[in-house]
Amino acid sequence: MTAAATLAKNRYVPAALGVLSFVVFIALIELLIRVGVINRFIVPMPSDIIAAFPRVIMEEEVLHRFLLTAGEAFSASILVTIFGVAGGVLLHRYNLLRLATETWVAAVAAAPLVLMYPLYLVIFGRSALTIVMMGFTAGLAPIILKTLEGLMGTRRVLINVGRSFNLTRSQQFWKILFPAALPTIFVGLRLGLIFSLINIVGVEFLINFGGLGQLINELAERYDLPGTYAAICFVILVSVCVFIIMERLERWLRPVD
Amino acid sequence: MAAVTVPLGRVDAGAPRVTPAQTGSEQAILVVDDIVKRFETPDGVLTAVDHVSLSVSPGEFVGIIGPSGCGKSTLFNVIGGLLDGYEGTVRVAGERVRGPHASIGMIFQEESTFPWRNVIDNVAFPLEIAGLPKAERYDRARHFVKLVGLDGFERRYPAELSGGMRQRVSMARTLAAQPKILLMDEPFASLDEQTRLLLGDKVLQIQQELKQTTLLITHNITEAVQLSDRILVMTYRPGKVKRMVEIKLPRPRTSEIVSSEAFGRYVAQIWGDLREEAGRGMEDEEARKLREGEHR
Numbered sequence: 001m002t003a004a005a006t007l008a009k010n011r012y013v014p015a016a017l018g019v020l021s022f023v024v025f026i027a028l029i030e031l032l033i034r035v036g037v038i039n040r041f042i043v044p045m046p047s048d049i050i051a052a053f054p055r056v057i058m059e060e061e062v063l064h065r066f067l068l069t070a071g072e073a074f075s076a077s078i079l080v081t082i083f084g085v086a087g088g089v090l091l092h093r094y095n096l097l098r099l100a101t102e103t104w105v106a107a108v109a110a111a112p113l114v115l116m117y118p119l120y121l122v123i124f125g126r127s128a129l130t131i132v133m134m135g136f137t138a139g140l141a142p143i144i145l146k147t148l149e150g151l152m153g154t155r156r157v158l159i160n161v162g163r164s165f166n167l168t169r170s171q172q173f174w175k176i177l178f179p180a181a182l183p184t185i186f187v188g189l190r191l192g193l194i195f196s197l198i199n200i201v202g203v204e205f206l207i208n209f210g211g212l213g214q215l216i217n218e219l220a221e222r223y224d225l226p227g228t229y230a231a232i233c234f235v236i237l238v239s240v241c242v243f244i245i246m247e248r249l250e251r252w253l254r255p256v257d
Numbered sequence: 258m259a260a261v262t263v264p265l266g267r268v269d270a271g272a273p274r275v276t277p278a279q280t281g282s283e284q285a286i287l288v289v290d291d292i293v294k295r296f297e298t299p300d301g302v303l304t305a306v307d308h309v310s311l312s313v314s315p316g317e318f319v320g321i322i323g324p325s326g327c328g329k330s331t332l333f334n335v336i337g338g339l340l341d342g343y344e345g346t347v348r349v350a351g352e353r354v355r356g357p358h359a360s361i362g363m364i365f366q367e368e369s370t371f372p373w374r375n376v377i378d379n380v381a382f383p384l385e386i387a388g389l390p391k392a393e394r395y396d397r398a399r400h401f402v403k404l405v406g407l408d409g410f411e412r413r414y415p416a417e418l419s420g421g422m423r424q425r426v427s428m429a430r431t432l433a434a435q436p437k438i439l440l441m442d443e444p445f446a447s448l449d450e451q452t453r454l455l456l457g458d459k460v461l462q463i464q465q466e467l468k469q470t471t472l473l474i475t476h477n478i479t480e481a482v483q484l485s486d487r488i489l490v491m492t493y494r495p496g497k498v499k500r501m502v503e504i505k506l507p508r509p510r511t512s513e514i515v516s517s518e519a520f521g522r523y524v525a526q527i528w529g530d531l532r533e534e535a536g537r538g539m540e541d542e543e544a545r546k547l548r549e550g551e552h553r
Binding site for chain 2: 160163167175176179180255
């Protein structure tokens with residue numbers, strides 16, 4: 001066995017190597033900015049970004065904004081999960097509905113839905129509801145499509161096992177189809193939630209309202225680049241939180257594939 | 258452990274009772290009577306199973322063998338109630354059955370364990386569906402896990418098991434429902450020859466212990482002779498009964514029997530019946546490939 005293969009089996013080495021790679025990358029960026037290869041007026045130095053954190057936290061109410069964006073993301077996640085999975089189940093259940101709408105749903109998944117924000121502003125006003133609904137709209141199509149794919153992709157033999165045990169339609173769904181489709185549904189949820197979060201922060205930025213997106217907008221307007229990047233780090237933190245919850249949920253629902 | 262019948266499905270109690278004269282077998286627990294199954298294909302109507310009749314006595318192990326495309330799996334699905342739109346009747350213990358039913362347990366050719374359930378939960382599945390309390394169903398499931406030789410693996414998931422072990426989990430799950438008839442469709446087809454022989458031993462042991470009436474669909478002559486009391490040889494398309502061969506090898510059997518002279522004679526006899534059919538199947542397949550090539 002090679003040394004690399006031995007190290008890969010160690011519990012801590014891969015994680016430590018990942019952190020080290022990140023630190024080296026940041027140090028490299030710092031170095032390239034200091035020697036003038038990268039323009040410091042376009043990309044701020046990582047050390048300046050780190051230095052900006054206390055200021056952003058203390059002066060810009062970042063905790064409040066973080067919770068606001070996280071709350072919007074959480075609300076959109078709940079909505080998008082309920083309606084997305086239900087939509088996929090409906091398309092799976094009714095073949096005519098699937099044939100009639102699947103192409104349209106796929107087209108919506110690829111559309112730049114963020115451009116609908118003026119319409120949502122008119123409908124819901126300049127409020128958190130507009131932002132949540134934009135997140136919901138953006139995340140819906142991939143979840144519907146992946147739920148449908150997961151249900152359609154359930155192996156025939158598993159369905160036949162259910163039939164051989166004389167399962168009711170409801171048992172067939174909850175005991176076989178749904179658990180079999182879960183890994184694919186979660187791929188859809190991850191995709192949908194990425195789209196939701198991008199749109200939530202994007203719309204906050206565009207309409208200058210609410211949480212971290214608005215903060216990024218304000219800091220960028222002030223040309224406070226280290227502060228802007230520090231605020232972006234908090235957006236990444238929201239994303240990390242959402243994904244940790246998703247991962248835990250998936251492991252709980254389906255312990256081993 | 259006391260044998261308990263778990264109600265898992267429906268049997269058409271309102272259907273007319275079959276008299277022994279109708280079945281031709283006074284003792285038969287399973288009577289397959291004059292089954293014809295046709296499929297619509299782009300090339301016209303294909304008769305997959307053509308007037309196949311069969312009766313199986315309680316505790317008997319019957320093999321059904323034939324070349325690929327002879328309608329074995331179609332017959333499996335008809336008897337198991339997964340296919341409808343056929344002519345003829347299937348009766349279990351004198352009662353006509355339509356659709357999937359509790360009397361027949363099915364083991365499929367493809368890997369069919371639930372990957373999201375561990376071994377004990379897979380085996381307890383039919384008992385869970387039947388609404389048994391958790392402690393009771395786990396108790397029973399453990400019995401069947403032990404029966405297939407997987408005790409100690411109760412908390413493992415299918416992904417952590419070999420192909421042969423997974424097939425044993427499927428077998429335990431089906432047996433846990435305590436069906437009157439066990440229907441197996443090439444359950445060891447994806448396994449290597451040595452594992453297949455050893456699992457054959459396990460099937461023989463279980464059959465001996467439970468006196469389980471079993472119908473095995475296979476294309477493997479060795480497997481059919483090793484396990485069966487009788488073997489129904491089918492013709493290539495349309496699938497008809499070519500011959501019923503009685504296997505008079507002593508029981509209890511083990512895989513050691515494959516080296517006996519009598520075993521070899523049975524294999525040779527069945528291959529003699531099958532050779533022509535397999536040849537027809539191969540010619541038909543080649544002709545079909547040629548036609549497909551011409552169409553392209």
